[in-house]
Amino acid sequence: MLVDSHCHLDFLADPARSVERALDAGLSAIVVPAVCPEHFGRVTALARAHPSVYYLLGLHPCYVDCLKDNALEILKSAAWTAQDDPKFLGIGEIGLDFFVPNLNRDRMQDLYIAQLKLARDLNRPVVLHVRSAVDQVSAGLRRIGIHRGIAHAFNGSLVQAGRLIDQGLCLGFGGASTFSRATRLQSLVKTLPLQGLVLETDSPDIAPAWLAKGEQNEPHQLARIARFVASSRGLEFAELACATSQNAARVLGPPGGLWSSSSALPSNTH
Numbered sequence: 030m031l032v033d034s035h036c037h038l039d040f041l042a043d044p045a046r047s048v049e050r051a052l053d054a055g056l057s058a059i060v061v062p063a064v065c066p067e068h069f070g071r072v073t074a075l076a077r078a079h080p081s082v083y084y085l086l087g088l089h090p091c092y093v094d095c096l097k098d099n100a101l102e103i104l105k106s107a108a109w110t111a112q113d114d115p116k117f118l119g120i121g122e123i124g125l126d127f128f129v130p131n132l133n134r135d136r137m138q139d140l141y142i143a144q145l146k147l148a149r150d151l152n153r154p155v156v157l158h159v160r161s162a163v164d165q166v167s168a169g170l171r172r173i174g175i176h177r178g179i180a181h182a183f184n185g186s187l188v189q190a191g192r193l194i195d196q197g198l199c200l201g202f203g204g205a206s207t208f209s210r211a212t213r214l215q216s217l218v219k220t221l222p223l224q225g226l227v228l229e230t231d232s233p234d235i236a237p238a239w240l241a242k243g244e245q246n247e248p249h250q251l252a253r254i255a256r257f258v259a260s261s262r263g264l265e266f267a268e269l270a271c272a273t274s275q276n277a278a279r280v281l282g283p284p285g286g287l288w289s290s291s292s293a294l295p296s297n298t299h
């Protein structure tokens with residue numbers, strides 16, 4: 030039982046083949062956030078085609094400058110329509126990126142807050158992209174009252190991590206933590222409370238250390254990432270896999286226990 034809590038399946042060369050490999054590697058669910066309205070149809074279709082694939086809808090902060098003026102209206106309408114879809118989980122990928130230079134930060138902030146409000150109105154979790162903006166992202170969550178979701182590819186401090194976990198979120202770790210130079214990430218992975226951890230591949234981005242240059246990162250890599258995290262915490266693989274999958278179900282499962290009725294996901298959604 031393994032959940033890839035962050036995978037851009039819609040950007041992979043052969044998504045169907047990648048899903049097949051992931052299932053062979055022991056994954057039970059793949060969570061696919063959308064990045065812009067042009068991808069809403071693709072992520073929805075992938076979830077429809079594969080029982081183990083789930084999706085979110087959102088406007089990624091790094092896409093802020095290529096979004097059309099009506100992008101937020103398109104998202105709102107698509108998300109309200111998706112409320113009846115058992116494969117729809119929430120609002121993502123949203124957030125703030127103050128690392129990439131020259132992005133329109135005012136619009137990014139406005140879109141972030143508007144999407145948090147949408148998640149609150151829909152009673153859905155969020156999947157967050159956070160780069161050089163952990164405090165600002167946390168402030169938005171507190172202001173709008175969001176208590177469920179994932180800060181993916183987390184790369185902040187121990188104190189910032191604690192604040193997000195106290196807010197009800199889980200932190201996503203994947204390929205970046207497998208590099209020997211990533212000492213801060215590795216100490217987070219080792220010391221954070223287990224209930225605050227979820228695993229991700231972020232495929233095709235952030236390849237783990239063992240992939241050759243140019244080799245495509247795919248969701249089946251999650252099995253090896255899980256082994257890496259389990260051994261760095263001194264846990265059995267099964268224990269780590271079970272805990273992180275239940276965490277993902279807890280923070281992403283829609284209200285009403287829809288996940289618990291699915292055979293593809295762990296039934297423990299408390």
Ligand SMILES: [Zn+2]
Pocket residue numbers: 035037062122158231
């Ligand atoms: Zn992403």
